Amino acid sequence: MKRLLSALILVMVAVQVYAQNAAVYGTVQSSSDNTALPGANVVLIKATDASKLATVSGPDGKFRFESVGTGQYTVEINYIGFEKYNRSIQVQGTALNLGQLALKDGSTSIKEVQIIGRAPLGEQKGDTTQFNAKAFKTAPDASAEELVTKMPGVTIQDGKVQAQGEDVKQVMIDGKRYTGEDVSSAMRNISADMVESVQVFDAPSDRAAFSGFDDGNRIKTLNFVTKQSKKQGYVGKVSAGYGTDERYMVGAAVNYFNNNQRITVTGLTNNINMFDFSVGETPGGSMRGRRGGFGRSTPSGITKTDNFGINYNDMWGKKVEVSANYNYNQREITNNRYTFRDYVNNDTTYVENSINRSKDDAHRLNFRLQYNINENNRLLITPSITLQQNNDLTTRFANTFAGDNTLTTSNNSTSADATSLSVNNNILYSHRFGDSGRILTANFSTSYGASDSDTYQLQDTRNLDNEERNVNKDQYFKQDQNNLSWSGNLDYSEKLGENSRLQLEYGISNQINDADRRTFDLMEDSGEYTGFNPSLSNTFESNYLSQSIGPTYQYRTDKVSMQVGARYQYATLDSESEFPVADPIKRNFSNILPSAEYEYKFSRSKNLRISLRTNTDVPSVSQLQEVLDISNPLQLKTGNPELDQAYQNRINIRYRNFSPETNRVFFAGLFGTITQNYIGNSVYTNGFVPVDLPEGYELQPGARFTRPVNLDGYWNVRSFVNYGQPLNFISSNFNMFGSVGFTRIPGEINGVINYANTTNFGGGLNISSNISEKVDFNISTNSNYNIVSNTTSGNPNNNYFTQNTSLRYNWIMWKGLVYRTEMSHQYNSGLSEGVDKSYLLWNMSIGKKVFKNQKGEVSISVNDLLKQNVSIERSISSDYVEDVQSTVLQRFFMLTFSYNINKFKSGAAPEEQDRRGGWEGRRN
The missing domain is CATH 2.60.40.10 (Immunoglobulins)
Incomplete structure (x- = not known):
């Protein structure tokens, strides 16, 4: 070395x-x-x-x-x-x-063109797609989220905003990060009429931006460039509503803008499944299309939420940029679930009905400080802290079947109280040696987590073939866990010529985990939980130390960008357990981690990017801790202290083309992951298990025992194609997309390797209006056909088809009279018996604008007019196919009053700092 x-x-x-x-x-x-x-x-x-x-x-x-x-x-x-x-x-x-x-x-010179023609959608600038907000007409009170979903290449999939086939994970306003966890909430806190343009790009990580070398950790980002006239002032909304079945909602959101300074304050209390409140809320609290229905999965359970949040962004002087976010959230959830699980390689099925009541209290604080010391030195500090408490009560009624015959029944009640604390910090420093092209970057991160929980469980499991195998337990579980990790990186880069650079990287990281789980049985004589049960207890410690070193070479011209590198990684994993038996284990790992990236720019509007990345994943504490989990007596689980780290290869291929002459957008992408030593599940049935179960515990008929193991052969490949263009004859925008994917998940069933293969074909289209501010509609349909097969002989195949068709329509009719409707039809085919096949969710409201400038609105709305709303989820595992149907919020009526706050001062000053990239200027 x-x-x-x-x-x-x-x-x-x-x-x-x-x-x-x-x-x-x-x-x-x-x-x-x-x-x-x-x-x-x-x-x-x-x-x-x-x-x-x-x-x-x-x-x-x-x-x-x-x-x-x-x-x-x-x-x-x-x-x-x-x-x-x-x-x-x-x-x-x-x-x-x-x-x-x-x-x-x-x-002046283009005024006539603007009147006669259509505003250009935007343009492609290298790896950045920039859309002109004027080209997309929205309702007067629309949010930025509604604006971007009209743009080509931007869709909503499974409740998440996606751009160019990937989930949007970061929102920026005028180049400054919106500090918070929910990107949708950030977009809803910007009104559409504030936006000048929207930039879509893959933001580099902070470390890559500081060093100028891509580390592969890109984040799909939307940057909202606001109008100069909207940089000083405030915008907000307050709403209050009450409805049938004692449904209620009171919320407020206010955004204050003063050039560099932005402050957002939000508050909400409701019992209609609203998780946050923002400027972009639709009047009439039942119009929840963006969370359920309009192209999105419906949230399960009935949720009561009390929420308060504040977001702060500012420049302290000319050199220090700060942002902070605090959020308090209290959430009470009631959820009844029906689960049907069809197992692979035998004729047994698992059916469960559960009733869950949970309450969460969480405080979250994030802070970001960037200090641009001078032209050659920068410092970034990003601490965060989370404190959370949870109370959970679950009653589970479960059965295993062989055909029509019941094998085992289980009634299980669990009550748990848990408290957790998480503290994280990252310090990043970068020094540039004048104009020589040399850059030194240092990064140091720390993370501390502590949690403790108290769980009481009452179990009654009955074997219908042999009553002597019945199990009745009343137990108390005490679990404490502490995690400490730190990591450091040192990067030095040197310019080799006008177009090339070389970087040498050294990294070190350490993860220390300490988990202590103790089990106590209820003693009948005293009525207290004093009977220590060592067979269900485990004290586990692990220490994972990793070091890596290697070079990366970079070559850049106006047409070609290329980067290749390799790191040698050496890691050790030490673990030791005290209960149920003392068992020290030590293992060493050596890996070569190559990386490569190639980008070719055919023109300003066309580019192709290919990247290859490798990384390793260390097993989690729960996967390593060998203690029997009996929270579900028919689904026994334990960890495996002999697990090795997983080795993952990722390849991404992207092609982009934006024609400013025709306003046509085309995007194609191929994303693939191959994992060696994948941490999968080894499942045992028919009474056999590979480890000794504690006395009094055995695998009941139809029950499963699961243990994590390392397996090769994991594949996940997905392609995505998107095409969009304006439809001038109906003044609308057209967006069409398609995808083909393949996933192979390895597993082990009774010692035999099984591969669960899923091939997915998806496609859809979207038409969004661009007629006027008074008429706004969005029509979309999205279909997916899944071919599911397993390599183990005698296993069932479970092909299924889903389609979601949605309509959203807003119409300002006459003198401030507003009609809104959202319809979403979900069709499912191939799901399990007892799970609803399809449903139509229809929300509607009619409102009247009041007050000066129509800032107020009174509305009457109905949620789930036809009372058909359901929540259905299907998941594919290596040894089963599972369908889950959950409780959802159904029909209610609500009367709502909303008031919009909007006041800006024209002639605001420009922003002071750019935070999009590092010192290396973008070459497009």
Whole structure:
């Protein structure tokens, strides 16, 4: 290892190039009011060979090029609504600050075009797709979430907003991260009329942004660039409603904007399954289409929620950017579930009816501080803390069957109280050695978690063939768990020439876990839980230490971007248990973790990206802890302290094309994962188990014993294609998408390997109106056909088909009279008997705008007009297919009053800092 490190250092020193390269930077702004112009396309054209470097200005209008060679250049800037900017410059080997580059307003020259034609949807800028918000008409009180779902390539799948086939996991406003856990809530707290443009891109991790080297941890991100006239003021909404069946809702949300400073305060109390409140709430609390119905899965259970949250973003001076989020949430859930499980390789089935009552109290605080010390030094600190309490009461009635014959019945009641604390922090520092191209990045993370729980369980299991095997237990479980982990990374990168760099990375991490589970039986003589049961107790400690080192080479031009690297990883896993027997185990792991990425830009609007990443996953404490879990007597489980780490390979291929001339969008992607040493399940039936069960416990007829094991052969491959374009003849936008996927999950059944194979074919289309602000509709349909097979002989195949067709329609009819309706039809075929096959969810409201500027509204609404709403979920495992039907909120009527708050000051100042990328300017 020392020789390898020395060789790498010598290589970097030997190939160092002292070429006369320099940074070129500046700020793009409007000449009329000096406001920043974010998202402007900036191009450097070399006079001698017409070669180009391109980037995009940040939310503050700033742009930067690194490593610009000596010579004569032309700066060319394009921005929608402004005249093209051109300027000749001379680069002479030192940093060149171009200052403020003012663009003239082009509205006068394009005014006629704007009246006659259609506003352009947007454009593709390298890996960033930028949409023009003016091209998408929404209702006056629409949220940014409703705006983006009209845009090509943006869909709603399984209750989540997806862009280009991937879940959106981060929301930014003017380039600053919205600190919080729920991206949908962030989008609903921005009104659509505030948005100038929407950028869709894969944001690098903080570490990659600081170092300039991609670590593969990209986050699908939406950045909302707000209008200059909406940067000072406030917008909000308050609503209160009461309905039949004592349903109620009171909520408020207020957003305050003062250029760099943004404060959002929300509050909510309700019992109609609303989890948060935002500016984008639809008047009439029953219109919950975005959480259930309108292309989304229906939340299960009846939920009462009390919620308070505050989000804060600001610049402290010119160098410090801060954001913070605090949220308190109290949630009470009542849920009755029916479960039907069809097992592989035998004729047994499992049927369960359960009643669950739970209450959660949670405090969450996230903080982010970025200090731009100077041009060469940056510091980022991101702490977070979560405190949570949970009270849970579950009554379970379960049966196993062989055909029509009942084998075993179980009545099980569990009461649990748990408290958990989680504290995390990350410190990231980056130093750039002037204009030399050298960058040093250091990262240190810590995480601490502690939890304790008290569980009381009453079990009555009856064997219908042999009463002597009946089990009746009354027990108390005490479990304490502490987790401490830390990690550090040191990255050093060196410029090798005008277009290439080399980075050397060293990383170290340590995970320490301590879990103590004690079981006590109820003693009849004293009536107390004092009978210690060592066979169901376990004290477990584990220590996982990992180190890695390796180089990464990067090559970039205006057309091609390439990156290849490899890390050598050495890890040790030490574990030791005290109960039920003392058993120390120590294992070592050695792995080579290669990575590669290639991107080719055919033009400004077309690009292809291919990436390959590898990583390892260490087993969790629950997977390692060998203690019998009898929470469900017919589904016994235990851990396996001999588990090895899993080795995962991921490949992603993406192609994007956005034609600004035709406003057509095309996206295609292929995403694949292959895992060796996959942590799957080894299942045993028919009374046999591979370990000794405690006295008084045995596998009942039809019951299962599950233990995690390492297995090879896990596959998950998915392709996604999306095409969108405007339909001018009906003033609407059309979006069509399709997907093909294959998943293979390995498992073991009675010692025989089984592969559960699922092939999925999906497709759908969406038409969203772009007619006017008074008429807004969205029609979508999405179908999925799943072919399910198992390799074990004699097993059942469970093919199934699902289709969801939705309609959302808003109509401002006459003098502030508003009609809203949402319809969602769910069709299911191939599910288990006893599970509803299809349903139609229909929500409706009619309201009247009141007060000056129609800021108020009184509405009457109905949720689930036809009283057909259900919640159905299907899951595929290596040894069974399971269908679950849960309690849902059904029909009720509600009278609601809502009031909109909206006041802005025009002429706001521009944003100060860009947080999208690192020091390496984007080349598009």
